[in-house]
Amino acid sequence: MTTVDGNAIAGTLRTTFGAEMTAANGTCAHCGASGPLAELRVYAEAPGVVGRCRHCESILLVIVERHGVSCVDVSGFATLEQPAHR
Numbered sequence: 001m002t003t004v005d006g007n008a009i010a011g012t013l014r015t016t017f018g019a020e021m022t023a024a025n026g027t028c029a030h031c032g033a034s035g036p037l038a039e040l041r042v043y044a045e046a047p048g049v050v051g052r053c054r055h056c057e058s059i060l061l062v063i064v065e066r067h068g069v070s071c072v073d074v075s076g077f078a079t080l081e082q083p084a085h086r
């Protein structure tokens with residue numbers, strides 16, 4: 001299955017979270033690696049969108065849209081922080 005990076009789902013993230021999220025910093029709950037969502041390994045062809053840790057392949061982010069409602073699972077992150085805006 002082909003993978004893309006988090007920039008490819010920038011529009012989906014913006015729609016889901018209501019904000020620009022590619023620069024948000026996430027920490028993997030499994031291996032502790034952290035980085036911007038833009039660096040996720042994304043499987044956009046899975047049922048919905050699956051974002052995996054670039055280092056350990058743990059699932060960090062799942063977004064599934066069903067009947068017009070987006071279901072978001074970010075439980076793979078230990079932390080997910082939006083950079084401060086001015």
Ligand SMILES: [Zn+2]
Pocket residue numbers: 028029030031032033053054055056057058
């Ligand atoms: Zn990891």
